[in-house]
Amino acid sequence: MSPGSAADLVVAVVHPDLLGTYGDGGNGIVLSRRAAWRGIGVELVQATSDRPLPTADLYCLGGGEDGPQVRAATTLREDGTLARAVAGGAVVLGVCAGFQLLGRSFPDRSGRPVEGLGLLDVTTAKGTGPRAVGELAAVPLPTGPLPAGVSAGGRPLPDLTGFENHGGVTTLGADATPLARVTAGVGNGDGSCTEGVWSERIVGTYLHGPVLARNPALADLLLGWATGTAPEPLDDTEELALRTERLAAVATGSRRTGRLRFTASRGR
Amino acid sequence: MTDPYHPSPPPSPAPLPARARAAVAAVAAVNGTSRLLGRGSGTVIGGRAGLAVDPGLLTELGRGRRVAVVTGTNGKTTTTRLLAAALEGAGRTVVSNTTGANMPAGHVAALAADRRSAWAVLEVDEGYLPHLLVQTRPAVVVLLNLSRDQLDRIAEVRMLVDRWRAALSGLPGDTDCVVVANADDPMVVWAAREAPAVRWVGAGQVWHEDAVGCPSCGGRIAFSPDGDWSCGGCDFARPGRDAWVDGDDLVTAGGDRYPIALGLPGRFNVANAAMAAVAAPIAAGDAAMAAVAAPIAAGDVAADGAGDAAGDAAGVGLTPDGALRRMAAVDEVAGRFGSVIRAGRPVRLMLAKNPAGWTAIFDLLGEAGDGRPPTVLSVNARVADGLDTSWLWDVPFERLQGSSVVATGERCRDLAVRLRYAEVDHTTVEDPLRALDTAVARAGPGAPVEFLGNYTAFADLRGRL
Numbered sequence: 001m002s003p004g005s006a007a008d009l010v011v012a013v014v015h016p017d018l019l020g021t022y023g024d025g026g027n028g029i030v031l032s033r034r035a036a037w038r039g040i041g042v043e044l045v046q047a048t049s050d051r052p053l054p055t056a057d058l059y060c061l062g063g064g065e066d067g068p069q070v071r072a073a074t075t076l077r078e079d080g081t082l083a084r085a086v087a088g089g090a091v092v093l094g095v096c097a098g099f100q101l102l103g104r105s106f107p108d109r110s111g112r113p114v115e116g117l118g119l120l121d122v123t124t125a126k127g128t129g130p131r132a133v134g135e136l137a138a139v140p141l142p143t144g145p146l147p148a149g150v151s152a153g154g155r156p157l158p159d160l161t162g163f164e165n166h167g168g169v170t171t172l173g174a175d176a177t178p179l180a181r182v183t184a185g186v187g188n189g190d191g192s193c194t195e196g197v198w199s200e201r202i203v204g205t206y207l208h209g210p211v212l213a214r215n216p217a218l219a220d221l222l223l224g225w226a227t228g229t230a231p232e233p234l235d236d237t238e239e240l241a242l243r244t245e246r247l248a249a250v251a252t253g254s255r256r257t258g259r260l261r262f263t264a265s266r267g268r
Numbered sequence: 269m270t271d272p273y274h275p276s277p278p279p280s281p282a283p284l285p286a287r288a289r290a291a292v293a294a295v296a297a298v299n300g301t302s303r304l305l306g307r308g309s310g311t312v313i314g315g316r317a318g319l320a321v322d323p324g325l326l327t328e329l330g331r332g333r334r335v336a337v338v339t340g341t342n343g344k345t346t347t348t349r350l351l352a353a354a355l356e357g358a359g360r361t362v363v364s365n366t367t368g369a370n371m372p373a374g375h376v377a378a379l380a381a382d383r384r385s386a387w388a389v390l391e392v393d394e395g396y397l398p399h400l401l402v403q404t405r406p407a408v409v410v411l412l413n414l415s416r417d418q419l420d421r422i423a424e425v426r427m428l429v430d431r432w433r434a435a436l437s438g439l440p441g442d443t444d445c446v447v448v449a450n451a452d453d454p455m456v457v458w459a460a461r462e463a464p465a466v467r468w469v470g471a472g473q474v475w476h477e478d479a480v481g482c483p484s485c486g487g488r489i490a491f492s493p494d495g496d497w498s499c500g501g502c503d504f505a506r507p508g509r510d511a512w513v514d515g516d517d518l519v520t521a522g523g524d525r526y527p528i529a530l531g532l533p534g535r536f537n538v539a540n541a542a543m544a545a546v547a548a549p550i551a552a553g554d555a556a557m558a559a560v561a562a563p564i565a566a567g568d569v570a571a572d573g574a575g576d577a578a579g580d581a582a583g584v585g586l587t588p589d590g591a592l593r594r595m596a597a598v599d600e601v602a603g604r605f606g607s608v609i610r611a612g613r614p615v616r617l618m619l620a621k622n623p624a625g626w627t628a629i630f631d632l633l634g635e636a637g638d639g640r641p642p643t644v645l646s647v648n649a650r651v652a653d654g655l656d657t658s659w660l661w662d663v664p665f666e667r668l669q670g671s672s673v674v675a676t677g678e679r680c681r682d683l684a685v686r687l688r689y690a691e692v693d694h695t696t697v698e699d700p701l702r703a704l705d706t707a708v709a710r711a712g713p714g715a716p717v718e719f720l721g722n723y724t725a726f727a728d729l730r731g732r733l
Contacts, residue, residue: 016477017477017480017481017488018480019479020477021416021419021424021478022419022656023656023658023659023660023661023662024656024658024661025661025662026658026660026661026662026686026689029661029690030689034690049480049488050488050490065424065425065426065427065481066426066483067426067483067486068480068481068486070486071481071486071488074615133420133655134420134655135655142389163420163655163656163657163658167421176328207697208527208656208658209656209658210658211660213661213685213686213689219545231309237682238681238685238696239685240683241681241684241687242681242685245681248326252394255409
């Protein structure tokens with residue numbers, strides 16, 4: 001529970017005015033509804049950039065444009081709340097630009113590196129190829145975030161599905177563990193054929209969709225981390241229908257695993 | 269700038285060189301074959317064939333005509349229609365890409381099919397504005413608004429706006445081109461303020477979600493409830509307006525007030541009409557050169573109103589007021605806002621393509637309650653719609669709580685999940701026509717039904733009715 005709120009669980013969408021371009025605010029909606037449907041008293045906060053970041057149990061950062069991404073990183077670093085919350089055990093989901101700025105550095109519009117928050121051991125550079133745009137599918141790795149009893153029902157995380165749209169290439173450092181292996185699309189794009197990272201209680205990913213609407217098991221994993229107990233299953237019939245459709249679409253579609261697009265063109 | 273007392277001669281399409289004539293023949297042949305084979309009207313495919321024969325065809329077809337281009341994220345098709353109606357009503361012969369084919373192949377097809385009309389009003393895809401500026405040297409450019417749309421295809425707002433800015437600031441200093449720009453949208457202002465001549469219109473902009481970060485300094489733009497805005501970090505602010513929307517009126521800086529009475533519903537169409545009304549006198553040209561040369565507040569051409577009776581081929585002067593009156597007859601645009609009867613129930617057909625558009629339509633639907641008609645929502649995600657459906661989560665579907673909703677379209681499953689989390693009761697029926705009949709069955713005899721679809725979902729249903 002966060003001080004200053006009567007709710008059991010506070011979910012904050014971080015800087016939706018800067019990192020709200022790609023519909024990732026939906027992750028906050030998914031988390032708060034899935035908590036509420038289980039009887040957890042939840043408060044969803046839209047934490048805009050014009051005021052100090054509030055204390056929360058779970059922070060969601062979404063995709064945004066280059067300029068606003070730099071502004072969000074600067075504001076969050078000066079504010080300091082997010083780093084303190086992470087040190088205190090808060091759960092963080094970063095998507096796309098919101099993933100990149102959690103790392104050590106990321107490129108601005110012209111490709112110059114900007115200092116990130118350093119909460120994830122990843123570095124992002126501007127890709128030399130075209131933007132990675134399209135459906136992305138990835139199989140969670142055995143090294144993925146699966147502490148027993150925390151993912152819903154203790155089951156392994158199922159395949160991840162979403163839509164990527166980014167020009168950055170993210171390289172993982174020694175302290176970052178990849179989230180999943182790419183089966184369609186680009187993902188991190190650093191030649192490792194991986195998508196996303198996780199570390200302690202932070203997940204970074206390139207998946208839009210939003211990612212938690214497409215992958216409710218990942219939503220429950222984050223909720224489990226935040227509440228300390230494995231959430232009970234919900235009737236996810238509609239999410240399952242969507243997942244089945246999307247995973248089938250990439251299986252039959254023409255989108256190849258696109259790592260070569262970034263790695264082969266580098267150094268040219 | 270043209271001397272108002274010695275206006276330029278009326279526009280007239282220039283004769284085509286041989287290669288362009290061959291290209292026009294190719295457009296006609298391909299489109300004719302396409303129609304013969306039942307493959308639709310074939311507009312775009314014919315245009316592509318013409319451009320393959322002569323890559324400079326758009327320039328040739330535009331030469332000698334007085335061209336107006338209309339672009340922006342939302343309202344392009346409607347504003348194009350309103351502007352064309354205003355010009356036609358004032359005696360101008362107008363060619364326009366009325367089918368919504370708003371890329372160069374569509375422009376070529378429309379212009380090739382009508383070689384006579386001296387005025388062209390062209391709806392232009394946001395990404396093609398720089399191309400159209402070079403190819404058609406328009407007399408007026410209408411910039412409506414910019415917000416997130418089809419992020420996988422069109423690019424982010426700031427990338428797009430920088431391309432507009434570069435193109436508009438690159439217009440030659442002696443150009444006759446006047447930009448009519450929405451002063452209430454900071455992104456539009458950022459692009460337009462480098463243009464040689466701008467008329468600023470306060471048309472309103474409900475959607476601010478893409479404009480908070482200042483394009484000039486990266487600071488934060490603050491909006492006041494009355495629509496004024498300024499950046500906290502630099503001097504970027506709303507420019508002085510030549511005209512603005514006040515309630516249902518268009519007001520000019522000179523103190524004139526013109527009623528906006530439309531056959532189309534919604535606040536967003538009042539905004540579209542205001543933009544078209546300011547653009548119309550400039551687009552009309554010739555006899556209205558006084559209005560072109562000075563901001564509209566400085567004086568209108570008095571002859572307005574005589575045109576309907578005179579039927580003068582060269583047209584008459586057109587004022588914003590006269591333009592607005594001629595727009596009133598437009599009550600549907602490419603089937604949008606129109607109604608069809610299905611099993612005795614009137615079905616209102618509406619199109620919205622992106623979060624700003626859907627939010628505007630929800631304003632139009634009114635408050636939720638028992639009295640709200642059954643509503644069909646249809647979503648596709650083809651190339652023309654944008655392949656990523658994440659935008660559904662920026663749409664405040666929560667406002668439909670308490671309504672009877674049927675989710676349909678090729679991406680009905682994305683929509684169903686969104687509605688689940690918005691806690692809106694819904695049924696999912698994949699086939700749009702069956703979905704419509706499900707809603708029709710829920711409506712009482714003679715009671716209305718609403719249909720709201722995105723771009724290809726709307727076109728699909730229209731095609732099947």
